[in-house]
Amino acid sequence: MSSVRIDNIRLLDPSTDTEAPVSLGIRDALIVDSDTLTQPDTVIDGSGLTACPGLIDLYARLREPGHEKKGTIASETRAALHGGVTSVVCSPDTDPVIDESATVELINRRAADAGAARVLPLAALTQKLDGQQISELATLRDAGCVAASNADKPIANAAVLRSIMEYAATFDIRLHLVAQEASLSNNGVMHEGFNSTRMGLIGIPVAAESVALGMIMELAGQTGASVHFSRITSARGIDLIRDAKHRGLPVTADTSINHLLLTDNDTLGFNSLCHVVPPLRSPRDQQALRDAIADGTLDAICTDHAPLDPDSKLAPFPATSPGISGLDIFLPLLIKLADETALPLRKLIRLASRNPAQIIGREPVRLQAGSVADIVLFDAEESFICNSAEFVSKGHNSPYHGLSLRGRVKHCIIDGKHLPLGV
Amino acid sequence: MNSPAHDIQLDSQGKLRHFLSVETLNREILTQILDTAENFAGINDKAIKKVPLLRGKTVANLFFENSTRTRTTFELAAKRLSADVLNVSMSTSSTKKGETLLDTLRNLEAMQCDMFVVRHQDSGAAHFIAQHVAPHINVINAGDGRHAHPTQAMLDMFTIRHYKGDFSKLRVAVVGDIAHSRVARSQLHALRTLGTKEIRVAGPKTLIPSELDHLGVKVYTDFDSALDGVDVVIMLRLQTERMKGALLPSADEYYARYGLTTERLKLAAPDAIVMHPGPTNRGIEIEGLVADGPQSVILQQVTFGIAVRMAVMSLAISSTEISQAQGKFA
Numbered sequence: 001m002s003s004v005r006i007d008n009i010r011l012l013d014p015s016t017d018t019e020a021p022v023s024l025g026i027r028d029a030l031i032v033d034s035d036t037l038t039q040p041d042t043v044i045d046g047s048g049l050t051a052c053p054g055l056i057d058l059y060a061r062l063r064e065p066g067h068e069k070k071g072t073i074a075s076e077t078r079a080a081l082h083g084g085v086t087s088v089v090c091s092p093d094t095d096p097v098i099d100e101s102a103t104v105e106l107i108n109r110r111a112a113d114a115g116a117a118r119v120l121p122l123a124a125l126t127q128k129l130d131g132q133q134i135s136e137l138a139t140l141r142d143a144g145c146v147a148a149s150n151a152d153k154p155i156a157n158a159a160v161l162r163s164i165m166e167y168a169a170t171f172d173i174r175l176h177l178v179a180q181e182a183s184l185s186n187n188g189v190m191h192e193g194f195n196s197t198r199m200g201l202i203g204i205p206v207a208a209e210s211v212a213l214g215m216i217m218e219l220a221g222q223t224g225a226s227v228h229f230s231r232i233t234s235a236r237g238i239d240l241i242r243d244a245k246h247r248g249l250p251v252t253a254d255t256s257i258n259h260l261l262l263t264d265n266d267t268l269g270f271n272s273l274c275h276v277v278p279p280l281r282s283p284r285d286q287q288a289l290r291d292a293i294a295d296g297t298l299d300a301i302c303t304d305h306a307p308l309d310p311d312s313k314l315a316p317f318p319a320t321s322p323g324i325s326g327l328d329i330f331l332p333l334l335i336k337l338a339d340e341t342a343l344p345l346r347k348l349i350r351l352a353s354r355n356p357a358q359i360i361g362r363e364p365v366r367l368q369a370g371s372v373a374d375i376v377l378f379d380a381e382e383s384f385i386c387n388s389a390e391f392v393s394k395g396h397n398s399p400y401h402g403l404s405l406r407g408r409v410k411h412c413i414i415d416g417k418h419l420p421l422g423v
Numbered sequence: 424m425n426s427p428a429h430d431i432q433l434d435s436q437g438k439l440r441h442f443l444s445v446e447t448l449n450r451e452i453l454t455q456i457l458d459t460a461e462n463f464a465g466i467n468d469k470a471i472k473k474v475p476l477l478r479g480k481t482v483a484n485l486f487f488e489n490s491t492r493t494r495t496t497f498e499l500a501a502k503r504l505s506a507d508v509l510n511v512s513m514s515t516s517s518t519k520k521g522e523t524l525l526d527t528l529r530n531l532e533a534m535q536c537d538m539f540v541v542r543h544q545d546s547g548a549a550h551f552i553a554q555h556v557a558p559h560i561n562v563i564n565a566g567d568g569r570h571a572h573p574t575q576a577m578l579d580m581f582t583i584r585h586y587k588g589d590f591s592k593l594r595v596a597v598v599g600d601i602a603h604s605r606v607a608r609s610q611l612h613a614l615r616t617l618g619t620k621e622i623r624v625a626g627p628k629t630l631i632p633s634e635l636d637h638l639g640v641k642v643y644t645d646f647d648s649a650l651d652g653v654d655v656v657i658m659l660r661l662q663t664e665r666m667k668g669a670l671l672p673s674a675d676e677y678y679a680r681y682g683l684t685t686e687r688l689k690l691a692a693p694d695a696i697v698m699h700p701g702p703t704n705r706g707i708e709i710e711g712l713v714a715d716g717p718q719s720v721i722l723q724q725v726t727f728g729i730a731v732r733m734a735v736m737s738l739a740i741s742s743t744e745i746s747q748a749q750g751k752f753a
Contacts, residue, residue, distance in 0.1 A: 194634035198446065200546040200570030200605055203633060269431075270547035314525055314555075316545035318568065 003027045004418050005037050006377065009046030013053060013367040014350035024051065026373040029416040033369045042418055046377060049410060052349050053365035054086025054374035056356035058176070058254050059230055060305035060327060062088065062119065063394075065106060066095025071307035071394040073107065076327060077116035079393035081412045081421060083303070083330030084376040088117050089176075089360060092124035093151035099124040099135040101143035108144060118374075118414060120360065122149040122176060125164055131155045134164050138171045146360040147228065149176040152277060156182045158215060165225035174361070176228045177216055179237065180278060184208035189318050191233075191264040191281045199270065201318060204279050206234045213240045221249055228359050229253035231304055233278045235288030242297045252359050253297070254351075255289050256304035257333045258324050258399075261340070262286075266399060272313050272320040273399040276304065290341050293351060300356045301337075301348065303330050307395020325395030329386060331378060332405040339406075345380075377411040384408065431553050438742035441553045441562040442735045444571040445612040453580070453616055459734035460581050460727070466503070467730055476737045477506035480537040485527075486565070487513040487543040492701055492725065493565050493575070497540050500732035509536065524548075525555060532557050537743075538736065539563070546570035546605075559747065561739040563732075569605050575700050576609030578731040580617060582724050583655055586696050590614070594621040594692075596649050597640075599659035599681060599708055600630045606700045607659055615639050625649035626681060629670040646681050650690040657698045658683050661708045674707045684710045688718065696720045 004026040011022060024046075025034035057080065063071035080088050090107070092098035098107070098121050111119035123140035125148045127133045137148050148168060155161040155177075168175055185208040190196050192203025213229070217240065220227045232238065232255050241253045258276060263283045267274040274280055292298040306323025313320050326333070334352060338345040357364040365374045383406045388398035412419045430447045434440040439452055466472055482501040486494050494510065501508045513527070531539070538561045541549050546568030553562040566572040587593055595614055601607045601624050614622050615638065624635065625643040636642050643649035650656065661677065671677050683697065697709075697719045705711040714721060 192633050194637040197632040197635055197638075198608070200568050200608055202569075205633075270550045272547075311523070314523070316524070316543065316548035316551045316567070318545045318547070 002416065003037050003040040004042045004044065004413065004416070005034055005040040006044045006046045006051065009377065010050045011367045012050050012346055012349060014346055014354045015364070015366045016368065021046070024367065024375070026413060026416050029373055031367065031369055031371045031373045044377070044411060044418075048379060048381075049377045050380050051367060051375050051377050052084070053353040053367065054376050054412065054414065055084045055330060055349070055352045056087040056089065056360070057085045057305065057327065057330065057352070058089045058300055058302040058356045058359065059091060059256070060088045060303050061091045061093065061307065061323070063307060064094065064110060065103065069309050070312070073110040073119060074114040074116070075392065075394045076305070076307060077111060077114045077119060079327040079391060080117035081419060082392055082409055083327045084378060084409045084412070085303070085327060085330055086117055086374045086376065086412055086414045087120055088327070089120045089122060089146060089356070091151050092122045092149055093129060093153070097124040097129050098122065098140070098145065099127045101139055104140060104143040104145060116419065120146045122147055124148070125150045125155065125175065129153045131157065132160055134167060137168055137173050141171065141173055147174040147176045149230065150178060152178055154178065154180045154182045154212060158219070161216070162219045162223060165219055165223040169223055169225045172226070174226045174228060176230045178230045178278065179209050179212035179216060179232065181208045181212040184211060188279070189275060189322075190267050191279045193264060193282055195264045195268060199268070204277075206236050206281070206285075209234050209278065210236045210240060213237055217244050217249060217251065220251065227251050231256050231259070231278050231302065232289070232298065233259050233281050234285045238288045238292045238297055242292070245297065252299040254300035254302050255298055256302050257326060257330065257337065258304060260286065260289055260293070260301065260337050261333060262399065270317040271399065272315070272317045273324065273397055275317060275320050275322045276306070276324055277322040293348070294343055299351065300359060301334070301351045303327055307393045308397045309394070310396070313397050323395070323397060324399060325388070325391060325393045325397045328391040328393050329398075329400060329405060331376070331409055332407040333400070335380065335407040336405060373413050373416040375413040376409055378407055378409045380407050382406065382408040431550065434742050434746055436742070438745070439738050440742050442573055442739060443549045443553055443562065443564045445573045445576050445609045445616065446571070448616065450616050450618070453577070453613060456577055456731065456734050456738065457581050457584060459738060460577075460730040463730040463733040464727065467726070472503050473505055474503065475505045477501065477504035477740060480506045480740060481509060481535065482506045482538045482540060482736070483509040483511060483531050483536040484540045485511050485513055485531070485542070487541070487548070488566070490542055490565070493542065496725065496728045497565060497732055500729050500736060503729070504733055504737060524552070528552060528556060532560065536560065538740065540565050542566045544568055559743060561743055563735060563739065566605055569603055569608070571609045572605040573609050574728070574732050574735055575606050576613045577735070578724055578728040579610055579657065579698060579700070580613050581727045581731050582698060582720055585727065586720060587654055590617040590619045593619055593655060594623070594653040595619055595655040595657065596623040596625060596653045597657045597659065598625045598646065598649065598683070600661050600665060601626055601635065601659070602630045602632045603662065603665070604659050610657060611638055611640055623649045623653065627671065630665075647687065647690055650687060653691045654695050655698065656683060656688070656691055656695055658709050660700065660702065661704055663704070678707055682708055682710060683713050685712050685716070688713055698724060701725070
């Protein structure tokens with residue numbers, strides 16, 4: 001039995017409209033009526049702080065097992081807490097890839113040892129992510145994988161994809177797919193457009209996304225597979241998803257916080273910190289993504305967290321590894337997005353907590369009695385200059401370094417366990 | 424978000440420190456390069472072709488990609504400025520043994536080189552190197568990926584100015600494989616900055632990069648219309664490997680549509696000049712008779728290349744020496 005009471009806390013909960021400070025009670029893993037806690041083990045003074053449901057990141061690379069010089073489960077799940085993320089859906093592109101239940105068990109054990117954010121693995125759709133031999137999806141689901149994913153490696157063969165969809169639909173396993181037609185994105189390192197022309201960098205055309213979306217949606221419609229599109233980047237992609245939703249296809253989609261805050265203009269000067277795949281697109285595409293957040297075409301926002309060791313970015317742009325380390329500052333970046341778009345933060349929190357929970361089939365957290373106690377307490381007004389050298393993540397690769405941000409996470413509560421953050 | 428406004432090519436006084444790309448430089452600096460080259464062109468005609476501007480300096484030619492013409496003219500330019508020249512053929516050296524680009528640079532810095540002339544297969548390589556070298560070192564881009572080849576563009580501008588004078592009265596056509604060409608990109612920026620009246624590009628859509636028209640150029644797919652009345656025709660080299668995929672079907676079909684023949688050249692202004700950055704593919708992008716004909720200035724481009732490279736090297740070194748004299752690096 002453990003209990004926590006948080007006093008004078010302002011709630012920012014997509015499911016309620018309470019503005020006045022209240023008290024929240026937590027007993028074991030659940031939120032309870034604070035009046036029932038007469039002698040709580042811990043009392044947190046929430047004055048000046050805001051509570052929101054713990055954020056759920058739908059796509060982050062934790063790098064363990066296999067790439068520990070870039071990140072470990074311990075380092076990245078602790079970084080997640082600083083960004084307000086209490087559950088991390090992790091990419092299967094580890095080494096070995098997550099295509100056996102032993103790997104899932106290893107990850108679960110390391111995550112439990114770390115005692116930070118919860119880790120929810122994605123199963124590799126195909127063995128070794130080779131795009132050909134389907135993994136034991138049902139076994140992996142039973143081992144704890146929340147969905148199955150092709151990571152950043154598109155399934156090139158349409159017949160294989162169709163077969164995978166039929167198999168996944170048999171067991172009601174959701175597919176998280178990145179829409180990139182490999183033959184069109186091949187060798188590309190940035191958005192194809194005026195800026196790629198200027199810099200002489202090989203572009204990835206918007207058609208790489210739209211062609212793949214068209215094919216996947218057609219196959220999903222025929223096979224009855226349930227698909228979540230991971231990291232949509234373009235205006236054309238948004239059009240296709242909007243159409244599919246109007247037609248009643250059971251698809252959902254997210255984009256990353258980077259695609260909402262940055263554009264291909266930020267790569268000018270060969271800024272390899274903005275080298276990401278799928279690529280940052282034009283300002284017009286960015287506006288379409290923002291509109292799609294507002295009108296509900298996009299269901300979620302993820303970090304697309306990709307921690308890298310310093311050498312991975314110390315090379316000419318095309319020779320650098322793609323990726324941005326983003327877990328440490330996810331919540332401050334959502335606040336920045338709210339400031340830039342005039343979208344209510346409450347809505348953005350919904351796209352990073354309640355909606356992702358529904359996408360992975362988990363009960364969303366509500367800040368009221370009876371709900372699981374995954375809670376983030378943050379000071380929404382505290383400003384700071386982003387210093388990527390101070391990231392808890394092993395990856396310090398951030399184009400936001402030096403930027404003035406707002407919002408500091410002070411406490412996380414996961415399954416009722418209080419994790420104070422020393423900031 | 425915005426990229427840093429500061430152009431790393433310029434020092435705090437706005438003088439040329441590295442020469443990486445034409446794109447961000449203003450007309451004043453481009454004209455200064457051309458004027459300085461004019462002075463050196465005179466020296467190159469004399470019996471004793473040396474000036475002591477770079478005496479005691481060491482210039483390292485770092486060619487990660489093979490090149491004969493560019494490397495040789497850079498070497499001649501440095502020697503005529505009295506510099507010591509170190510030719511490092513990177514394709515056969517330590518990078519093949521796994522040393523990173525940055526490690527290679529640190530070692531050359533430790534050997535007290537003063538200037539790096541760099542050719543590299545990756546777009547942005549020269550920028551990357553300039554961002555990471557010690558402050559007393561100048562970096563000259565001798566071609567990076569598909570991005571830029573600024574000294575080639577400046578020697579082309581020198582050639583145009585020499586034969587045709589005022590850019591504001593000129594129609595210029597750049598023809599062929601723009602998509603894969605660092606030369607074309609640099610030429611288009613230079614032509615625009617120098618105020619060229621009309622800039623045309625011509626080629627099949629497979630060789631025209633995305634949104635090129637945003638650069639203020641007129642894109643033609645029909646070569647004959649693009650040639651109509653132009654004062655300068657710049658032909659680009661077509662790599663034979665472009666014929667292997669879906670970009671182009673064959674050399675013959677390309678030559679029939681986009682090859683500069685004697686017949687076609689009649690569509691241009693009667694006194695039009697013909698240029699080519701070399702090496703030429705006779706019978707693929709240009710007829711031998713045109714390349715050797717009276718309107719061709721292809722070999723003069725090579726000669727002017729030495730003077731232009733001398734100009735760029737001496738301007739960059741002098742900005743660094745002034746800064747050092749003023750204790751900027753103390």
